[in-house]
Amino acid sequence: MARTHKKVRFLPKGKRKHTEASAAKGVEEVLRILEGRWKLVILFHLFGGHVRRFSELRRSIPAVSEKMLIQQLRQMERDGVVRRVVHHQVPPKVEYSLTDWGQALCPALNALLTWVELRPSTEVVSVLPIRGLPMPATDRVSSAHPMD
Numbered sequence: 001m002a003r004t005h006k007k008v009r010f011l012p013k014g015k016r017k018h019t020e021a022s023a024a025k026g027v028e029e030v031l032r033i034l035e036g037r038w039k040l041v042i043l044f045h046l047f048g049g050h051v052r053r054f055s056e057l058r059r060s061i062p063a064v065s066e067k068m069l070i071q072q073l074r075q076m077e078r079d080g081v082v083r084r085v086v087h088h089q090v091p092p093k094v095e096y097s098l099t100d101w102g103q104a105l106c107p108a109l110n111a112l113l114t115w116v117e118l119r120p121s122t123e124v125v126s127v128l129p130i131r132g133l134p135m136p137a138t139d140r141v142s143s144a145h146p147m148d
Helices: 020-034 039-046 054-060 066-078 106-117
Strands: 082-087 093-098
Touching (some): 039 054, 039 066, 039 093, 039 106, 054 066, 054 093, 066 082
Antiparallel strands (some): 082 093
């Protein structure tokens, strides 16, 4: 078995360079873990070391159904982002918190919030239905089809 020189080692974790393929695969994995309408909202409620009971999360996100909240929490638990602790008592008590790995998402999500605040205002441009040509906002035609 061939050995490399002792000075040649793996790159430190912070110095790894991604190829296009490995970066694309990493992005797909991130999106798989964070996909779901309510996962990011749940994360924001758990950041900062907060431990929340299921009922607290349910009240703090009123638009989510109980079934959907349970599904999203279970998926995040399976992926290692959320820790679920069941206290065996009557009535049952279930608490959720972020794992250390889940808490490490905080700076990345803060960067996303900063990024979205930098978004320039965009002018609404409509598209002609037949030709697909952009139409200036001031010259919009009131009918659905342009006159030929």
